[in-house]
Amino acid sequence: MTPVFQHGDLRLYLLLLLDEAPRHGYDLIQALTDRTGGTYTPSAGTIYPRLAKLEEEGLVTKTVDGRKTIYEITEAGRAEVASRRDDLDNIESGLADSVRLIADGVRSSVQDAMRSLNADLAAAARSMRETAPKVAHQDARSEAREQLHRADAALTNFRARVRTDLRTQVARGGTIDAEAVTAFIDAMDDAARTLTASLRRRDR
Incomplete structure (x- = not known):
């Protein structure tokens, strides 16, 4: 059973991962694969547009480190993660059930x-x-x-x-x-x- 993120869930989960530590795009893809027990591996075409949208909203920032672009959550992003903790708990519970x-x-x-x-x-x-x-x-x-x-x-x-x-x-x-x-x-x-x-x- 492959978990399907509901509308907006993937965006929120990306914020959660960035709240844990700054990451580059591939690292986020790998983290999603690991967290879902290999049942869901998003493509770069799925991840990067959402990261760009989060950056537009002022929830994340990005810096270039060599060939890698590192994404980091902002204070506004942390505030959203904190305010939506119940939603995040539900998402993680659903992923755990799938695994x-x-x-x-x-x-x-x-x-x-x-x-x-x-x-x-x-x-x-x-x-x-x-x-x-x-x-x-x-x-x-x-x-x-x-x-x-x-x-x-x-x-x-x-x-x-x-x-x-x-x-x-x-x-x-x-x-x-x-x-x-x-x-x-x-x-x-x-x-x-x-x-x-x-x-x-x-x-x-």
Whole structure:
């Protein structure tokens, strides 16, 4: 979910960012991206006209520092930020909700992928147990190769599915929750340990 600033909200939020510290245009764009968890990245064509308007209104000033133009809030700008604190609180609350929704979506996607992997591994284990009597007469090495190919195919499909989900999330400008990725890695480790233990039991 990409947060959409209501009319005038972006202008006010720019004032809030400048109230924290003087910034140049790219820094403001990056700050907006960070504050929204990557769900909103405005273009230069969106930011600079609003900065020019704020300057016309006497709410910000600009100075040139080398190749960078630094914007700084004026006392009039600080007064507006102070007088509209309730509006700013509502804006930040809405952005925080958007970031949480993105994180929840990623976490749910990872959990679904892990459930699917566990189901695939369980099905593969059942198949190995059920087909063992039927192929007892076959060469053990040939059977091992066949099961290896099956496991490789399952892992390849799983990797492609998860990678596609993650890349799509990033391409849309969304975030990837660190806790969800950690849970994903832990679940993969657990699945690997389960498979290794199963293989060792069968070799005894």
